[in-house]
Amino acid sequence: MEKKDLRKKDIIASLVLLAVGIFVLVDSFRMIFFTDLPGVKEIGWFVAPGIFPFMLSVGIIAMSLIMLSIAYRESGRIKFESWRKFSKYFKSKDTFIMMAEIGLLFFYVFILLTKLHFLFATIMYLFLSMYIVKATSWFKIAIISVLVSLGITYLFGNLFKIPLP
Amino acid sequence: MENLWLNIIHLLTSPNIILIMFISTTIGIIIGALPGLTATMAIAILVGLTYSLSTDVCFAIIMSVYVGAIYGGSITAILLNIPGTGSAAATALDGYPLAVRGEANFAIGITRTASFFGTVFGLIMLLTIAPQLAKIALLFTSVEMALLALFGVLVSGFVAAEDLKIKGWISAFLGMLVSSIGIDLLHAYPRFTFNNPMMMSGIFFVPAMIGVFSIPQVLNNLRLVLPPRMKQTGSIMPKWSQISKYIPLSLRSGVIGTCIGIIPGAGEDIGAWMAYFAAKSTSREKEKFGKGSIEGIVAAETGNNAAIGGALIPLLTLSIPGSPPAAVLLGAFLLHGIRPGPMLMFEFPEFLQQLGSIMLVVSFILLISGILVAKFFIKALDIPPKILMPIVAVLSVIGAYAIHIRIFDVYVMLFLGVCYYFLFKLKYPVAPFVLGVILGPMIDENLRRAFWVHGGLLPVLTRPIALVLFVGVILLILFQFGWFQKFFTKKV
Numbered sequence: 001m002e003k004k005d006l007r008k009k010d011i012i013a014s015l016v017l018l019a020v021g022i023f024v025l026v027d028s029f030r031m032i033f034f035t036d037l038p039g040v041k042e043i044g045w046f047v048a049p050g051i052f053p054f055m056l057s058v059g060i061i062a063m064s065l066i067m068l069s070i071a072y073r074e075s076g077r078i079k080f081e082s083w084r085k086f087s088k089y090f091k092s093k094d095t096f097i098m099m100a101e102i103g104l105l106f107f108y109v110f111i112l113l114t115k116l117h118f119l120f121a122t123i124m125y126l127f128l129s130m131y132i133v134k135a136t137s138w139f140k141i142a143i144i145s146v147l148v149s150l151g152i153t154y155l156f157g158n159l160f161k162i163p164l165p
Numbered sequence: 166m167e168n169l170w171l172n173i174i175h176l177l178t179s180p181n182i183i184l185i186m187f188i189s190t191t192i193g194i195i196i197g198a199l200p201g202l203t204a205t206m207a208i209a210i211l212v213g214l215t216y217s218l219s220t221d222v223c224f225a226i227i228m229s230v231y232v233g234a235i236y237g238g239s240i241t242a243i244l245l246n247i248p249g250t251g252s253a254a255a256t257a258l259d260g261y262p263l264a265v266r267g268e269a270n271f272a273i274g275i276t277r278t279a280s281f282f283g284t285v286f287g288l289i290m291l292l293t294i295a296p297q298l299a300k301i302a303l304l305f306t307s308v309e310m311a312l313l314a315l316f317g318v319l320v321s322g323f324v325a326a327e328d329l330k331i332k333g334w335i336s337a338f339l340g341m342l343v344s345s346i347g348i349d350l351l352h353a354y355p356r357f358t359f360n361n362p363m364m365m366s367g368i369f370f371v372p373a374m375i376g377v378f379s380i381p382q383v384l385n386n387l388r389l390v391l392p393p394r395m396k397q398t399g400s401i402m403p404k405w406s407q408i409s410k411y412i413p414l415s416l417r418s419g420v421i422g423t424c425i426g427i428i429p430g431a432g433e434d435i436g437a438w439m440a441y442f443a444a445k446s447t448s449r450e451k452e453k454f455g456k457g458s459i460e461g462i463v464a465a466e467t468g469n470n471a472a473i474g475g476a477l478i479p480l481l482t483l484s485i486p487g488s489p490p491a492a493v494l495l496g497a498f499l500l501h502g503i504r505p506g507p508m509l510m511f512e513f514p515e516f517l518q519q520l521g522s523i524m525l526v527v528s529f530i531l532l533i534s535g536i537l538v539a540k541f542f543i544k545a546l547d548i549p550p551k552i553l554m555p556i557v558a559v560l561s562v563i564g565a566y567a568i569h570i571r572i573f574d575v576y577v578m579l580f581l582g583v584c585y586y587f588l589f590k591l592k593y594p595v596a597p598f599v600l601g602v603i604l605g606p607m608i609d610e611n612l613r614r615a616f617w618v619h620g621g622l623l624p625v626l627t628r629p630i631a632l633v634l635f636v637g638v639i640l641l642i643l644f645q646f647g648w649f650q651k652f653f654t655k656k657v
Contacts, residue, residue, distance in 0.1 A: 006328070006591065013591050017335060024342060027357065037352045046616045049349035049356055052609040056342050063335050070329065094388070101384060102583055105558060109579050113562075113572070126555050133387050135551035148556055156563055162217060165566040165575060 007075035014067040021060035028054035100132050118157070118164040122149040168515060169292070172522035182225050183526070189226045190527055191534040193233020194240070195542060200247045201386030201550045202557065204234035204433075205489040205596075206378045210557075212371050212497045213564030220501045225523050227497055231490055232527045233534070235433055235469055236280035239462070240539060241546060243272045244394045252433035252472075255441040255465035262457035264395040270539070272462060274403040277535040279415060279466035284528040286419030286467070287426065287474020291481075292521050298482040302507035307618070308625045310484075310506075311611035312634035314604040317429035317485035318597060319641050324431045325489075325594035330645060332593045340601020341608065343368050343581070350610045351617075363573040370496045370602050372565040372578040377598055378493070379561040380582025381589040382554075389550040394543075401539055411463045414444060422468035426475020429600065432488025433469040433476075440468025474524070481505045481517060484607065489596040495603055500568065 031050025045051070104125065112121035126145035135141055156162040176182055196207045207230050215223040238253030243260035256276060263272040305313065318341065322333030346357045347367025358364035418440035425436040444464035445454045454461050476487030477494075484506040486492040498505050503513055510517065538545075565578035585595065619625045626632050643649040 009591055013588070017339075020342075024357075031354065031356065035354065037354060043617055043620060046621065047351070047613050049352050049354040051613060051616075052605075053342065053345050053356060056338050056345070059338050060335065060342070063331050063338065067329070067331055067335065070331075097388065098384060101387060102586075105380070105579060105583070108558075109562065109575055113575075122559055126559065129387075129555035129558070130552060133551045135549060144552060149559075152556075152559060152563070156214065156567075160214070160217070162214060162563065162567045163570045164563060165572055 004075050007071040010067060010071035011075060014064040014071060017060055017064040018068070021057045021064055024053050024057035025061060028057055097132060101129060104128055104132065113165050119149055119153045122152065168518040169521050169525075172515075172518050173525060176225075176522055176526050182222065183530075185222060186225050186229045186523070186527060187530050187534060189229035190233040190530045191538060191542065193230035194237035194531075194534060194538045195545050196230065197234030197237020197250050197253075198240040198538070198546055199237075199548070199550075199553065200241055200245070200391065201382055201389060201554060202234075203250050203378070203382065204231055204238075204252075205493055206382055206557070207234055208490050208493045208497070209371070209374045209378045210560050210564040212493060212500060213375060213567045214560070215497075216500060216568050220503070221519065223497070223501060224520065227494065228520065228523045229527045229530070231494070232280075232284055232470070232473060232524065232531060235473060235490075236277065236466070236531055236535065237538070238469075239276040239280070239466055240273060240543075243269055243276070243462075244397070244543075244546070245392055247391070250433075252437050252469035253465075254434065255437045255468075256462050258441070258455050259453075259458045259461035259465075261395075262455070263459075263462070266457055267396075267398045268457070269395050269397045270399040270401040271403060272459075273397075273535075273539045274401045275407070275411075275459060276462050276466040277532060277539075278403065278408050279411070279418075279463045280470040280535075281528050281532050282415045283419055283422055283467035283470030284473060284524060284531070286416070287423050287471040287477075288521055288524045288528070289474075290419075290423040290471075291474040291477050291524075292517065295478050295482050295517055296510060298478060299507055299510045302482050304630065305483075305507060306615070306628070306631075307611035308615035308628065308631045309634060311608045311615060312631055312638060313483060314485060314608045314611070316634055316638050316641070317479070317483075318600050318604055318608070319638060321429045321431075321600045322594070322597040323641065324428060324435065325596045326592075327594065328592035332591075333597050336588070336593045336595070337597035337601040340598035340603075341605035342601075343373060343598075344370075344602045344605025345609060350606060351613055363571070368577055368581075368602070369569065369574060370599075371500065371568050372574040373581050373602050374493055374496055374599050375561050375565050376578035376580070376582035377585040377595050378489075379557055380579065381586040381595070383558045383561070384554075384583075384586050385589065386550045387554045391546075391549065394546060397539070397543070401536055411460065414460055414463055415467045418444065418464040418467035419471040422471030423475035423478075425468070426472030426487045427478050429479065429485050429487055431472075432490070432596070433472040436472030436475070437465040437469035440464040440471075477520070481509055481520075482507065485604065486600065489599065492596060492599045492603060499603075 028050035032045050032048040108125040123145050127141055130141045157164045196202045208227055211227055215226055235252055238248050238250030239256045242248040242253040242257035243264050246257055246261040248254040248257045260272050318337045322337040323330050326333030348365055349356055421440045421443055422436040425431050425439050441464050444460050448460050476491035479485045479487050480491045480495055486495050562575055565575045615625050626635055
């Protein structure tokens with residue numbers, strides 16, 4: 001990735017991190033000063049459960065601001081064209097495949113594993129995942145998916161007695 | 166030392182364990198050799214998968230895979246010019262030109278003996294230094310432990326960052342933040358749980374580790390296309406005369422590798438590079454480096470394997486891992502009820518020797534299984550990542566689920582893995598995040614306990630070791646600013 005491109009994405013990442021930092025700061029502030037816990041009143045606010053997240057949030061906010069300034073300085077001027085390029089990124093084949101694979105992982109974990117037996121869920125996931133990236137012909141993919149799923153289920157579920165999801 | 170030999174005899178007279186170690190080392194070498202699969206990822210998944218096994222079998226498997234995988238990376242570095250693991254990147258510089266010259270098998274043979282030497286050297290250092298360091302560590306109270314862990318996390322962030330150093334620290338802070346989710350240890354107060362009962366018990370480090378180490382690799386390498394392998398010609402067994410002339414270089418690279426291994430988060434990759442650069446700068450044949458220098462591959466491979474022992478030194482004595490695989494190993498120790506740190510030598514006096522005996526036996530097994538992989542299992546390298554990566558994803562799901570038998574852990578693994586994939590693309594290092602997740606509770610609990618006992622920050626800093634560590638943390642932070650660097654160099 002080109003440095004300027006990386007810095008443009010760094011701007012977005014630092015804004016997200018800044019939001020995370022602010023959320024943690026607010027919640028940890030509540031934990032430090034608005035909770036009635038033993039020790040906190042007698043000894044002081046610095047033993048409250050929120051003190052560690054508070055320190056972390058201050059660090060994250062400070063670092064995201066530094067990151068933001070570095071990224072803004074090094075990314076050059078953000079032109080309208082560059083944002084168009086950015087939108088092109090989302091339309092590229094690589095991005096589509098990556099998003100499809102992420103979606104498939106979520107589908108496997110949240111839907112397939114909860115509705116189907118591990119063996120069948122895994123066969124479906126492996127088949128679809130390899131099919132999306134065109135690993136080989138669909139027939140070979142089907143054979144690999146079935147054999148690997150059977151192997152994993154037998155090895156871990158039966159032989160090693162590891163509970164499967 | 167007597168216990169070490171007794172443990173070795175025990176291992177050698179247990180054919181089942183030896184067989185398991187042999188298979189694990191062989192699998193470890195193959196994992197290390199396969200581009201996209203790393204030693205850390207393999208150990209992270211194994212921690213979950215071996216949870217139900219007895220402690221000695223579990224660590225025999227994990228250590229065998231660890232040592233095997235660190236060596237295995239060199240095989241692809243030589244044959245494909247793609248380092249199987251990050252620690253073999255320096256080996257590729259000279260290993261591949263040797264393969265092009267038709268000396269692939271010789272290079273594989275030399276790296277195998279160098280890896281053996283490096284592992285044994287690191288082990289000797291571990292057995293020598295660890296007990297002494299543990300005695301010093303006994304002087305540490307909660308505040309020193311908290312500051313030391315914080316120092317370790319910050320150093321890791323500093324060392325591991327490939328792009329801006331601040332990205333390493335952001336990773337470390339995010340890891341510590343994740344570790345603070347759940348019921349707090351001192352007041353039993355729920356933090357960031359959103360009233361979800363599953364979140365009350367917090368984020369367990371094993372699913373987090375598996376997620377951040379495996380999912381980004383799976384997504385990143387799904388479309389990786391491997392180049393054809395170089396033809397393997399020549400003998401795979403180097404002659405003694407060819408090995409013996411590199412002993413002084415191996416010794417020096419072993420020292421460098423071990424010392425780098427001790428630095429939190431630095432690990433095998435940097436150990437290999439530092440040993441390589443030291444060899445290059447002192448060599449009489451500097452011009453050969455990068456064009457097929459035997460010295461180059463010997464130094465890199467001795468350096469990365471010696472770093473294994475080095476990384477275990479702070480892990481066992483101070484509970485601060487020296488490398489990413491050691492961070493994952495810490496998770497495995499904790500899961501099996503072994504708490505590394507100053508008290509380890511008292512609570513589990515046999516453990517260091519037990520671990521040492523496993524490493525010694527594994528390093529000998531490596532000499533044999535290395536030949537087997539290079540000669541007979543080399544075709545495993547032809548499995549395309551497009552087929553391998555979805556299988557790794559399934560293994561990650563099983564690994565995350567197996568420990569607490571909770572589907573919630575799989576959700577955590579997937580969520581953190583996908584989040585980290587985007588951060589990984591933006592060059593945020595993974596190791597500081599994991600170190601933060603593991604050491605976060607140690608920093609939080611110890612720091613607040615110290616405040617509680619001493620009644621504030623200033624009385625805490627009257628302890629000399631705490632003051633030194635505190636100054637170290639502050640200096641480490643200040644050194645990131647240009648104005649301070651200028652000020653410091655002017656004054657010095």
